[in-house]
Amino acid sequence: MTYIPHTDADREAMLKAIGVERIEDLFAEVPAENRFPELHLPQGKSEMEVAWEMGGLASVNAAVNEYAVFLGAGAYNHFVPSVINHILLRGEFYTAYTPYQPELSQGTLQAIYEYQSMMCALTGLEAANASHYDGATSLAEAVTLARAHYRGKRKKVIFSPSINPQYRAVARTYHQGSGMKFVGDKGSATIPDLIDMLDEDTALLAVQYPNFFGQIDDFNGLADAVHEAGALLCMVVDPIALGMFKSPGALGADMAVGEGQSLGIPLSFGGPYLGFFTTTMKLVRKIAGRVIGETVDKYGRRAYVMTLRPREQDIRREKATSNICSNQGLMALAASVYLSLVGKSGLRRVAELSYHKAHYAAQQIDALEGFSVDFSKPFFKEFVVQCPKPVAEINDALIEDWGIIGGYDLSKDYAARENQMLIAVTETNTRDEIDTLVEALRELAEA
Amino acid sequence: MTELHIQTNDAPPPLEPLIYELGAPGRVGVNLPEPDVPTADLPDAALLRDEVDLPEVSEQDVVRHFVRLSQLNHAVDTGFYPLGSCTMKYNPKINEDMARLPGFALVHPLQDPETVQGALALMYGLQQWLAEISGMSAVSLQPAAGAHGEFSGILMIRAYHIANGEPHRTKIIIPDSAHGTNPATTSMAGLQAVEIPSDANGDVDLDELRKVCDENVAGMMITVPNTLGVFEAHIKEIVEIVHEAGGLMYMDGANMNAMLGVIKPAELGFDVMHYNLHKTFSTPHGGGGPGSGPVAANDKLRPFLPGPIVDVVEQGDEDTPPLYGFVHPPQSIGPLKAFWGNFGIMVRAYAYIAAQGADGLREVTRHAVLNANYIRVALKGTYPMPFDRFCGHEFVCEGHWKDAPGIHALDISKRLMDYGIHPPTNYFPLIVPEALLIEPTETESKESCDNFIEAMLKIAEEAHENPELLHEAPHVTPVGRVDEVRAAKQLNLCCRPVSHE
Numbered sequence A: 001m002t003y004i005p006h007t008d009a010d011r012e013a014m015l016k017a018i019g020v021e022r023i024e025d026l027f028a029e030v031p032a033e034n035r036f037p038e039l040h041l042p043q044g045k046s047e048m049e050v051a052w053e054m055g056g057l058a059s060v061n062a063a064v065n066e067y068a069v070f071l072g073a074g075a076y077n078h079f080v081p082s083v084i085n086h087i088l089l090r091g092e093f094y095t096a097y098t099p100y101q102p103e104l105s106q107g108t109l110q111a112i113y114e115y116q117s118m119m120c121a122l123t124g125l126e127a128a129n130a131s132h133y134d135g136a137t138s139l140a141e142a143v144t145l146a147r148a149h150y151r152g153k154r155k156k157v158i159f160s161p162s163i164n165p166q167y168r169a170v171a172r173t174y175h176q177g178s179g180m181k182f183v184g185d186k187g188s189a190t191i192p193d194l195i196d197m198l199d200e201d202t203a204l205l206a207v208q209y210p211n212f213f214g215q216i217d218d219f220n221g222l223a224d225a226v227h228e229a230g231a232l233l234c235m236v237v238d239p240i241a242l243g244m245f246k247s248p249g250a251l252g253a254d255m256a257v258g259e260g261q262s263l264g265i266p267l268s269f270g271g272p273y274l275g276f277f278t279t280t281m282k283l284v285r286k287i288a289g290r291v292i293g294e295t296v297d298k299y300g301r302r303a304y305v306m307t308l309r310p311r312e313q314d315i316r317r318e319k320a321t322s323n324i325c326s327n328q329g330l331m332a333l334a335a336s337v338y339l340s341l342v343g344k345s346g347l348r349r350v351a352e353l354s355y356h357k358a359h360y361a362a363q364q365i366d367a368l369e370g371f372s373v374d375f376s377k378p379f380f381k382e383f384v385v386q387c388p389k390p391v392a393e394i395n396d397a398l399i400e401d402w403g404i405i406g407g408y409d410l411s412k413d414y415a416a417r418e419n420q421m422l423i424a425v426t427e428t429n430t431r432d433e434i435d436t437l438v439e440a441l442r443e444l445a446e447a
Numbered sequence B: 001m002t003e004l005h006i007q008t009n010d011a012p013p014p015l016e017p018l019i020y021e022l023g024a025p026g027r028v029g030v031n032l033p034e035p036d037v038p039t040a041d042l043p044d045a046a047l048l049r050d051e052v053d054l055p056e057v058s059e060q061d062v063v064r065h066f067v068r069l070s071q072l073n074h075a076v077d078t079g080f081y082p083l084g085s086c087t088m089k090y091n092p093k094i095n096e097d098m099a100r101l102p103g104f105a106l107v108h109p110l111q112d113p114e115t116v117q118g119a120l121a122l123m124y125g126l127q128q129w130l131a132e133i134s135g136m137s138a139v140s141l142q143p144a145a146g147a148h149g150e151f152s153g154i155l156m157i158r159a160y161h162i163a164n165g166e167p168h169r170t171k172i173i174i175p176d177s178a179h180g181t182n183p184a185t186t187s188m189a190g191l192q193a194v195e196i197p198s199d200a201n202g203d204v205d206l207d208e209l210r211k212v213c214d215e216n217v218a219g220m221m222i223t224v225p226n227t228l229g230v231f232e233a234h235i236k237e238i239v240e241i242v243h244e245a246g247g248l249m250y251m252d253g254a255n256m257n258a259m260l261g262v263i264k265p266a267e268l269g270f271d272v273m274h275y276n277l278h279k280t281f282s283t284p285h286g287g288g289g290p291g292s293g294p295v296a297a298n299d300k301l302r303p304f305l306p307g308p309i310v311d312v313v314e315q316g317d318e319d320t321p322p323l324y325g326f327v328h329p330p331q332s333i334g335p336l337k338a339f340w341g342n343f344g345i346m347v348r349a350y351a352y353i354a355a356q357g358a359d360g361l362r363e364v365t366r367h368a369v370l371n372a373n374y375i376r377v378a379l380k381g382t383y384p385m386p387f388d389r390f391c392g393h394e395f396v397c398e399g400h401w402k403d404a405p406g407i408h409a410l411d412i413s414k415r416l417m418d419y420g421i422h423p424p425t426n427y428f429p430l431i432v433p434e435a436l437l438i439e440p441t442e443t444e445s446k447e448s449c450d451n452f453i454e455a456m457l458k459i460a461e462e463a464h465e466n467p468e469l470l471h472e473a474p475h476v477t478p479v480g481r482v483d484e485v486r487a488a489k490q491l492n493l494c495c496r497p498v499s500h501e
Helices: A008-018 A024-026 A047-059 A082-088 A108-123 A135-149 A165-174 A191-196 A221-228 A312-317 A328-368 A391-402 A431-447 B059-070 B093-099 B118-135 B146-163 B181-188 B206-212 B234-243 B253-258 B343-379 B411-419 B446-465 B465-470 B484-489
Strands: A156-159 A181-183 A202-209 A232-237 A255-259 A275-279 A289-294 A304-305 A383-388 A420-424 B137-138 B173-177 B190-198 B216-222 B248-252 B272-274 B296-299 B310-312 B321-328 B395-398 B435-438
Touching: A008 A024, A008 B343, A008 B446, A024 A383, A024 B343, A047 A191, A047 B093, A047 B118, A047 B343, A082 A328, A082 B059, A108 A275, A108 A289, A108 A304, A108 A328, A108 B059, A135 A165, A135 A181, A135 A202, A135 A232, A135 A275, A156 A165, A165 A181, A165 B395, A191 A202, A191 A221, A202 A221, A202 A289, A221 A232, A289 B484, A304 B484, A312 B181, A328 A383, A328 A420, A328 B059, A391 B272, B093 B343, B118 B137, B118 B296, B118 B310, B118 B321, B118 B343, B137 B310, B146 B181, B146 B216, B146 B248, B146 B253, B146 B272, B146 B296, B173 B181, B173 B206, B181 B190, B181 B216, B190 B206, B216 B234, B234 B248, B248 B253, B253 B343, B343 B395, B343 B446, B411 B435, B411 B446, B411 B465, B446 B465
Parallel strands: A156 A181, A156 A202, A202 A232, A232 A255, B173 B190, B173 B216, B216 B248, B248 B272
Antiparallel strands: A255 A275, A289 A304, A383 A420, B137 B296, B272 B296, B310 B321, B395 B435
């Protein structure tokens, strides 16, 4: 039997000790008419057969190690140093549970404490939690924090329309029963437009930085206006961009949330990823999820432990602001290892490489007949291209004829953005790949 | 190390320096290439920061640091982990390899579905298998954890009543033995948790249940077998009472390891439930996550599932495989997270179910229940037990004795560490005093169970003869008991001063 060590002699001895004849006798309290139903599943397979079957399924997918990829929109093909996978495969890390018993979990606890410290450094805020499920649920929990902060009395949330559409949708799913109402993101509101929407009922204003279109908005006066209205400011950020751009803390944000997948986590068809969440010490007691703090053990030795526990669901039950329990702890470890490896200078380097390559690609594409790039604001590693034909059509040709996974079709989320492609370029894209993309687009425009 | 940790007072040195205490200015742990494109002008300096305060360490510094940290952990791979309600079973290694196949690990979630048919076929297959295991009619793999699955299910119940013109149905009935996530989920969905007591046998008190079942009931959340480890004696009656009142039944699937091939939740009358792939289906707990908490529904609730889910969008034939794609359930509560769920965890669970097959899964449950009852019977005369009946895959005993004053479940838990065993879940369920919730799982051998029994019996002796040994425990772990009060009062969540440059 697979992964079950019992021998016939073991079973016999154990049943005798329990005082029953057969294992079936232990299920006497299960309604007899429903007991032991047929399961229509395939026969169990040997390890070899499992590997064959799954290898077959994997092989039909177009993986980014065989294609040039210019698709981003919330998940990015950044470089993942080899060390990370080797650390994640330490059984002591990945087969451990939540560190409720600090004496047996100092490894996990210290690694997460270091993760919190590095996320604080990155975002310029003072406190981080041990992770959420992904960037989208981090934003939803920012709304939860704002709601709790105002004890449900302020009900309005202002979302910039240039926040990732999926994130906005997830926040709405989360809050369909909480009484919060969402405004601001139905049209094409600018930052000043969003500021105009602030009022006494506003709990939170959220923007994305760089925004969904890769651009850096002008946030001058934003934080002051939000705080004057008595509300909180949340920024959805790309952690790689924070290697070169000013931190949300420096811009006056009360919370910075986002997707940590770029920090050493593979694309993996959308998950598991890493929702990060940082805030101020003033708000930390309203933060959802696990938080690791430094302390000492009984000998006075430095040690780490889960803290601010009374906020959490297992203690506070129906009064907890969030039900989160399992998080993405191992992915936070990946981010710790990544940020340690790249360090102070390497993160800047990854950011600048992405920036330079994206700008090279943008200039080349903008020079093509029929294509134009939106240069109206500074951008980081993604940019919007107005194309001469539907994006889906271009992408079909790119993958079939050129081995290229093209950019994101913005018309899927923004009806006004017909024929607009969001292109992402990272340090993993070579000049050769970029030149091939440019050549492909040139030919496609002419075809 | 930039500085030696010289003891300046009585405090012993840290077990492992912080990563920030290692390395030297200018050191880098990864070698990145020079730009192969002409460089662009950087944006206005006003938009840029000076530097990020990150560590400066070599690759080897990083490897040694994290390997040394890992060695401070107890894990399933290092020893017995009988943590009730968590199902800390062995995590098969092939699952890790499968999740790392480039065709799974290196695929972008927004690629054209036609380029990811293998990934979609896997998700579709897993949806079908999970539905078959529970008897439900459809599954959404999107929730990222058990609590996330619960949240989906309760939002679905809410949406169902609203769609039926009964928005006043806002009460969710929850037994007092429930996981904390149940009431927290209910509040998060904007509904009211109504707690009802258990009876002397650990079952739901039917009279109390009838009392709260009125026209405002939205549904009931219940764990099967319940968190005391027992199959509710009147489960079908409970379902009937709630259904008659117009409520829906939610099953918390945390304890599915006691149900595989033994009973299908849908056949008991449940309308919606979640699975924990990281419990029942062997995917690792990762030190707290990532997990995966798919939600399943019967015909009544399937239109409300969070989406998208995978379906066949073009039937295949003998020569061509079917074409899979994402579809949105017609009355979906909406997306619960970005993209499609924790796909890498789905791959691991798929590998596990494929390896087990129908018969293997039933053996999983049979042996999980065998191990739990074996340990229960062995401890019965020594540790007080609130109920003397067969258990499912876990059971609860009490960690205290009248003739050993001052000994608590916590002391027993800490002393177990000295025997190389992770403590059981303690102080849960809340309705049992000094609770120790013990779940061995099927992957532990008889020797492993015997070793645990022996340690528990020895500790009971120690508790009576040498209680200090327990109060001072653990003695052989990397650190002693930690000061949790200090952690909360002198809040230190970050080792660096934050700069607002």
